[in-house]
Amino acid sequence: MPNSTRNRASTGNSAKKNSEKKTTVTPSPERRRELLSTAAEVFAAQGYNATTVRRIADEAGMLAGSLYYHFDSKESMVDEILSTFLNELWAGYDEVLGAGLGPRETVEALVTESFREIDRHRAAVAIYQKESQHLSTQPRFGYLTESRGRFERAWLGALERGVAEGVFRADLDIRLAYRFLRDTVWVAASWYRPGGLHSPEEIARQYLSMVLDGITPREEQARRDRTQRKTQRQTQRP
Amino acid sequence: MPNSTRNRASTGNSAKKNSEKKTTVTPSPERRRELLSTAAEVFAAQGYNATTVRRIADEAGMLAGSLYYHFDSKESMVDEILSTFLNELWAGYDEVLGAGLGPRETVEALVTESFREIDRHRAAVAIYQKESQHLSTQPRFGYLTESRGRFERAWLGALERGVAEGVFRADLDIRLAYRFLRDTVWVAASWYRPGGLHSPEEIARQYLSMVLDGITPREEQARRDRTQRKTQRQTQRP
DNA sequence: CGGGTTCCCTAACAAGTGTTTGGTAGGTTA
DNA sequence: TAACCTACCAAACACTTGTTAGGGAACCCG
Incomplete structure (x- = not known):
């Protein structure tokens, strides 16, 4: 388990210290696995960098931003x-x-x-x-x-x-x-x-x-x- | 020779029909080969999509736009x-x-x-x-x-x-x-x-x-x- | 000298990128 | 019914991307 990718925890780009209260969103693990599976398929076919987040969302039948509820x-x-x-x-x-x-x-x-x-x-x-x-x-x-x-x-x-x-x-x-x-x-x-x-x-x-x-x-x-x-x-x- | 990549000939993105007179720029083939060599090195190391045109130019000791004199x-x-x-x-x-x-x-x-x-x-x-x-x-x-x-x-x-x-x-x-x-x-x-x-x-x-x-x-x-x-x-x- | 050519720079544009914010339909719980 | 939670949408933001337009320094040739 090299990474602790639970819930949302913004990799900390800027302008946001961790002074916020624990966000209570809890995406279901099954849905995560489904989405990861389609994402993996697209990554494998197109290459990681050539794959846009919108393309993944498209394949999963939703919009780009919605992915960020899960990841x-x-x-x-x-x-x-x-x-x-x-x-x-x-x-x-x-x-x-x-x-x-x-x-x-x-x-x-x-x-x-x-x-x-x-x-x-x-x-x-x-x-x-x-x-x-x-x-x-x-x-x-x-x-x-x-x-x-x-x-x-x-x-x-x-x-x-x-x-x-x-x-x-x-x-x-x-x-x-x-x-x-x-x-x-x-x-x-x-x-x-x-x-x-x-x-x-x-x-x-x-x-x-x-x-x-x-x-x-x-x-x-x-x-x-x-x-x-x-x-x-x-x-x-x- | 699958491609005729001579001089400049804009792949025709838009707003430019071929009604222009033959551009008379003639980059030297030797310089092209040099640049292609460093470009190939970066592509191989980083991957094509992950490589920015600015990075190639950087490696070649010039600015991004200058590459478009040759390619x-x-x-x-x-x-x-x-x-x-x-x-x-x-x-x-x-x-x-x-x-x-x-x-x-x-x-x-x-x-x-x-x-x-x-x-x-x-x-x-x-x-x-x-x-x-x-x-x-x-x-x-x-x-x-x-x-x-x-x-x-x-x-x-x-x-x-x-x-x-x-x-x-x-x-x-x-x-x-x-x-x-x-x-x-x-x-x-x-x-x-x-x-x-x-x-x-x-x-x-x-x-x-x-x-x-x-x-x-x-x-x-x-x-x-x-x-x-x-x-x-x-x-x-x- | 002056025109031309080669090669690069400066500065910007337009499209596409990952990501965030606020909102909301629908279900579950109290 | 009201409160809450899950899972998504709509719309935007900030930034990076490939690419272009105009200009200028150095050099060659007459």
Whole structure:
């Protein structure tokens, strides 16, 4: 819970000290969630900055000003969208990480969990992908940077252990591998549509199959191992 | 050359029909490129919509209005950035595609070429990644959608041929594989910094190694082939 | 010298932006 | 019935945005 976006509390632009009595407006949480859902959809489709508050209100069937009965600001809308998503995501991740799995199984579980989150929060994930870098400069969104760090530690840890135990290749740059894993998983949010041909689990399985075993068939791999030694010597020796 | 962004020609907002004599201003192309370069940098860092024309001018050491001596509009700046990037990209791609390579070699060459383009146009690639979906709704940026189609045909073609020839696995959803390939290559633009530890060719090599052969070592793959038959039967049989 | 060209500045405009204020219909409670 | 609360509207405000018009300094060319 990185932010306390209850009720109205004006981010304090100016000309208004907190000498006012507690405003007694209490918007219903269900309505909030409804509005946040449509807002997330528009943000994901148009981009945060390109989305006007009037457009969101339009989509929700009301006028721009009415949104401010439920929310402090446009900013606090993305804030709530992103933070609730990340909270749920880390709940799932922490469960995986605490299960005491082996490195390969950890990676498999993390990937599968990620695709499940995309299935449930595809709009939020898309927003996270596009705007997180830009938003995380503001102190309000510091938890984005923090989350990035936790990602890195979790993935890199599993990869390093895997290399140590011999279940992952040792000849690859582990940080490169981490970035590829991380990015490819999350960009799926840009094309994934829930209720499509593939379930999140099926996508995870295919994705893991590619990343773990490669897109080259075994026979072809073996054949190449036999015939390509010389060329490898030419390019790889310093 | 999808757009003719020469000189000034006011996109025709209003109150100005083209009854005026040919304006004789001729900004130097070199200065244009300089300005476009800094503009691209800011766009990539902040996002297109979040970037104000004043910020670009600031970075270039001049005032907002002065930019309009060189460019029609903010929009035509991204336009020129993206279109020149795509032109160069397709010059390289077409060369690869016309070389009559085998499917695996085509994929290798396309990936390598892509990372070279990222090395040269990282800002443009980052912009393309973030804004292309949003921009391509406008007719002016129709060439973005067109380019997307060409991408798909090129990659899918190579993958299909590869499956037919037995150099790529037949048990994978080829469209999924395409999306993974495409996305992972281009997201690299978000973290790649030219002059860093790895050359574009080295990154391409590592990336191809992962995608083609997987991150699991051969012995481990073989071991799993032997021991995991039952579990595969359980999950994969319909 | 004087005309022309290149490149930028000053200063403003009009449209669009997020946000606030005061009001009010309709339901619930006392 | 009266008081209250929820959820919205109507209308505006302050500010930022992209963009334009006119001018001027520096330089080149005759």
